[in-house]
Amino acid sequence: MLISLDFESKDAIYSQIIQQIIIGIAKRELRPNDPLPSVRSLASDIGINLHTVNKAYQHLKQEGYILIHRQKGVVIHPEGVPKADSEYKETLKQTLRPIVAEGLCKDLSYESIAALYQEVLDEFREGEDEK
Amino acid sequence: MLISLDFESKDAIYSQIIQQIIIGIAKRELRPNDPLPSVRSLASDIGINLHTVNKAYQHLKQEGYILIHRQKGVVIHPEGVPKADSEYKETLKQTLRPIVAEGLCKDLSYESIAALYQEVLDEFREGEDEK
């Protein structure tokens, strides 16, 4: 698992770490019980502060993506992530709304937006057989 | 055009204003040459500081959504927004990626994510006949 950061992004570093780990899980590159590097080693690997990595891990733990054992270290949550509830779906739609709107304003057709979306979805579909 | 803010949101207020105006344009509730309220009046209408509104307007102007006319005031850009280029499409996909990933992790199926997306898309499709 490779974490690549953009220090000029408007997204915070810790937030980029979170996103990439979630993407890793969604792509099944990271599977339940897979180990994650320790806060210390990840921090030194990518050259950032301990606190920043820690903040990311705490958030992931909070959301149920990972488990932090004192001894075993950090692992992907063995029982998977809590399932989406209807509240989450509503939040997701609200997140999507302005993104879609922007695309439409920029003269993307409904079809081409749907197509872009499908492309992203397909990135995760690859290797689905291994499921 | 009605702007409704969520002061508890983690999105900045100026950012919410931007989003809602873009949504308004995408829904064709705001059409080219339509006037927008002045910085001052919008600010007092929604009970915020005029600088916050100004920041939103400056951003929208920068992105080509609106135009600040010395006589007409603030209006929706008469020639529409600059069309999406391939760079934008790539950015859009990068924006979508972590959102989709999160949904998948929460055990949403590909189909249900696609369905949610379609729902959002359809919100804008309504009234397309007036086009």
Added chain:
Amino acid sequence: MLISLDFESKDAIYSQIIQQIIIGIAKRELRPNDPLPSVRSLASDIGINLHTVNKAYQHLKQEGYILIHRQKGVVIHPEGVPKADSEYKETLKQTLRPIVAEGLCKDLSYESIAALYQEVLDEFREGEDEK
């Protein structure tokens, strides 16, 4: 003499009027004693406020570009504009400096900047024989 305005410009309207009249004089399209439209007629011609035109004319008068007679109306100053002094030259250089700097930053060569400058200069040189 045709005045064309950009109501979205960051330059004020009155300032655009001033510039265009000065350009007209420099191009010798406007010559000493040539009449200019009255404040009223110019204002209604280009659809702007009287005050705005008046402000432009007052400035031009102040700088010696025009004369405003109660009876004869507005005319280009018969004796030409006060000549540049060394102070003016210094001001001109200070105006030029940031413009040139910007071009250099954008990777224009010294030669291409000089060429652009020459092109502008040549616009005024045309018809110099009539001098």
Added chain:
Amino acid sequence: MLISLDFESKDAIYSQIIQQIIIGIAKRELRPNDPLPSVRSLASDIGINLHTVNKAYQHLKQEGYILIHRQKGVVIHPEGVPKADSEYKETLKQTLRPIVAEGLCKDLSYESIAALYQEVLDEFREGEDEK
């Protein structure tokens, strides 16, 4: 790098900051990856409000002159400024036109204007060997 302001100038303070940094880059006193002072420290150094400095920095960032790095702070853009396109050249000529016109009206010869221009250009040419 030294920023000197003219509080009596008709140019806005933030605009003067922008100009001086651009001049610094053009003169190669500021080179790619060179650090710039933080918003706060520059503001207190030159005795102005931090928002004013921030406005200048935001503009420079927007135009690609600088980069705001989460770790390194504010630095001159490592890959240089986006190159001039033909649209920019046209804008530049339009900027130059009224300036040149004014000089000509004040009876400066084509040659002396060209000479003044050359002087400014030469200010930047000094030290070109270090290139």
Added chain:
DNA sequence: GTGGTCTAGACCACT
């Protein structure tokens, strides 16, 4: 009336 600029002071999130 408008937008543009500047100030002062505050809080927050991030590193």
Added chain:
DNA sequence: GTGGTCTAGACCACC
């Protein structure tokens, strides 16, 4: 410490 955001209040130039 940093930048990002928001507020409140002010002055100016322009229309």
